[in-house]
Amino acid sequence: MKKFLCGVDLGGTKISTGIVDENGNIIKSIKIPTMAEKGPDVVIERIEESIYQVLKDTGLEMSNLKGIGIGSPGPLNAKKGIVISPPNLPHWSNVPIVEILSKRLGIEVRLENDANAAAIGEHLFGSGRGVDNFVYITVSTGIGGGVIIEGKLYSGENSNAAEIGHHTINFDGPRCNCGNYGCFEAYASGTAIARFAREGIEKGIKTKIKELAGEGEVKAEHVFEAAKLGDEFAKELVEKEAFYLGVGIANIMAFYNPRKIAIGGGVSAQWDMLYEKMMETVRKKALKPNAEVCEVVKAQLGENIGVLGAAALLL
Ligand SMILES: [Zn+2]
Known part of the structure; x- marks a missing residue:
């Protein structure tokens, strides 16, 4: 079975989550409010919900995904999978988002700051090919x-x-x-x-x-x-x-x-x-x-x- 990618763009006001094929075609994407003011526990739950929602919308299952990539505002430590304390995500302090989500979802999760993720996206799928x-x-x-x-x-x-x-x-x-x-x-x-x-x-x-x-x-x-x-x-x-x-x-x-x-x-x-x-x-x-x-x-x-x-x- 073909593997799909799941991308989560975590922003201060909205979370955009999409299923993407390996050529960079978006199969389906959704946007939901981040509710950043409610703190990291709620925001992480909302990320999970958004992933289950796009899976449902596309008729796919977690096992059809190669993994989940998260682009988050910085500062963060991508190698450690930790979001440190972004100004537009209040109450976040060294949140090990990769560990939390990979345990809960049973799948590989990768983290990068949003601008770096965008650079990789543009490099692989856009003008930087x-x-x-x-x-x-x-x-x-x-x-x-x-x-x-x-x-x-x-x-x-x-x-x-x-x-x-x-x-x-x-x-x-x-x-x-x-x-x-x-x-x-x-x-x-x-x-x-x-x-x-x-x-x-x-x-x-x-x-x-x-x-x-x-x-x-x-x-x-x-x-x-x-x-x-x-x-x-x-x-x-x-x-x-x-x-x-x-x-x-x-x-x-x-x-x-x-x-x-x-x-x-x-x-x-x-x-x-x-x-x-x-x-x-x-x-x-x-x-x-x-x-x-x-x-x-x-x-x-x-x-x-x-x-x-x-x-x-x-x-
Ligand atoms: Zn400056």
Whole structure:
């Protein structure tokens, strides 16, 4: 009997669980609320329920699975199978999730941080197929990444390699979520775009961004929308975003010398608005031999990357 993979994308607000075949086709996937506020016992029970649900939906049994892969927010220790204390999973403290689930379900369970899992997914099933030296970057509310070196995930000494969002691009820059100043994430994430927009509005700059946000909070998507409508300030912000992305990408080329860098996450949906300026910056800032061999592309797996990446941990 053909073996299937089960991928669980554990997030702070939702758990996405799917059955995937070995070619990266999703047979069925579901999303349920994480209920993170209820703590790890409840969340782990919900993961179990979601696995039984997709098995039921597909008419498969646990014995049809090769195993279960879990992509979780970090910090975590993948080798030990322990989730340490992710900010968006309150009350978690060194939870041995792999041991708990493999005992209860009687099947192999693997754990990796969500960005690394996504990198493996994109490497095996998406734009990184056949690319031995490959970097995946996700740009959304934060910036994360995963690095494949010579065909294997490079996870570092304690699963914290490729914290791409937290390399400093300006030591005098704005404060980052990590407590440091001027990280790549503090300049180029969706959250950063929105912050730059709010700062401009507070200074009295006239912009459509404010109208588009209405009574709600200004978000990165309002900036892109306003730029599409020709708003000058929004266009400036988009250009800045592309520039900062280019700076980070040039650094990443220097760190890892990849053949391909794929960019995913919410901000990558605006690829056409960002690509030209981003690459112009890369060409200016990257070391020539590194830039010459590296292609920068939009990630292919889109919103399925969480489930596919988690499933790919079993391959
Ligand atoms: Zn940081």
